Amino acid sequence: MQAMTKELVKKRRRAAGPAMPLSRERIVDAALALIDARGHEAFSMRKLGAELDCEAMALYNHFANKNLLLDAVVDRMLKKVVVPPRDFGPWIERTRAYSQSFHALVRIxxxxxxLFAMRRFHEKHGLALLDEAFATILDEGIEPRLAVKLYRTLANFLAGTGLNELMLLTDVATGGATRTTAENESHPALAxxxxxxxxxxxxxxFEYGLDIILAGFEEAVRSHRAKSEKKTGSQPK
Amino acid sequence: MQAMTKELVKKRRRAAGPAMPLSRERIVDAALALIDARGHEAFSMRKLGAELDCEAMALYNHFANKNLLLDAVVDRMLKKVVVPPRDFGPWIERTRAYSQSFHALVRIxxxxxxLFAMRRFHEKHGLALLDEAFATILDEGIEPRLAVKLYRTLANFLAGTGLNELMLLTDVATGGATRTTAENESHPALAxxxxxxxxxxxxxxFEYGLDIILAGFEEAVRSHRAKSEKKTGSQPK
DNA sequence: AGGCATAAATTTACGACGTAAACAAAATAA
DNA sequence: TTATTTTGTTTACGTCGTAAATTTATGCCT
Incomplete structure (x- = not known):
């Protein structure tokens, strides 16, 4: 009887939730949900453990440390970004589509x-996305060096815009929107x-900015093709 | 004599550094230096205190909490961004100049x-910079609603580009640049x-992206002026 | 000069954090 | 079965931001 009591006590270790076994997938999903609910600053391994009914240290069997877990969360988000297939339409429209798809993440x-500002894309879906995005440009016959300039202009705009929207949102939430009369007088343009x-x-x-950048893309291929023709004497397709 | 000894012992509390008295300015300067030297993740009130030869809690006489201190650090950096005066040149060139001036911060x-990704510009120099940047656009006769679209496109590109450069830098530092053959084969465009x-x-x-966006600025005023003329029948200046 | 409010710095303490190390239990292979 | 590997817990260490209480220094008023 003593043995039985002890066994029950020990067994109580796991008792809740339907999908008991911990896995990378379950951990990442819970982490993403928790971060979305309470913000990445409030996120901790201990709280995630509590959410999953386990100790924080149990998570370290699946992720070597917190940063690698965050990398997986980033990659989990990027899985949702879709790059349309070639038959979707002109390359500019395909580029616009995945840009909008990425930007949607800031609302979701x-x-x-x-986390996009703190961790990089070096996991599966992130690399796949990068590759597809670059392929969309390279497939137009643009040289790699120019492709980098185009893509990074777009990507940096996308990252910056997402972060900025969130900052403006917390501005509104904390009453920063209601500006002082004095502030308005000393900063008339801002007011x-x-x-x-x-x-x-x-x-x-966002759409306006995207239009500007995609116009830059089109102009880039135009002059790039003009140069190629002059060199080879060939016709544009 | 006992009293004197005790006094000396107590007085040893402060003994180093030339500018002994703590001040907001001295704290912010030291914080900025420390963050640049060791990264914002390694920064703490205790380490800053050590740098300034005082206890961490002494800093709380000058800043209510760590975040407000970081806001001041952000503002300290923004102080270095210069918006050229009107006689510097055409508004596009003035815009380019402060963009480059801001971008220089990522190297400095x-x-x-x-920190620009985590804290906002709501202190003195940040607000002044925002006001001047918007004024540069509004002074061209552009309506506020369009000015917001233009400015935020530029600002988001600038923020994103800075962050991205730093991420690529740590990529290089951690050997991420040397890609696996397997990675290259599965991601040919990226390779x-x-x-x-x-x-x-x-x-x-950076300069290429800036060109794209400033071209968008010019195109925006062109069509904006065209609309205004049609309405008022007036001539462009 | 002496006393007194105010400001500046220290000390101590609390709860939370990431995670190393040692251990126990459970699943799997032999 | 037993041996091995995987998965989870426990305990512990050093660090963090900062509240509260306390001591020390500074400027002001007679």
Missing amino acids: HPGAFP AVSPYLGPAYFDEV | HPGAFP AVSPYLGPAYFDEV
């Missing part, structure tokens, strides 16, 4: 999106412009 | 630059392009 995962900084204009701002 | 303060991702091309990439 507002808490976790800032004139502030009505349009709110979330209501986020989509408009 | 590689450790502290990522083709990777020679141009290194720091040697940072300036070229």
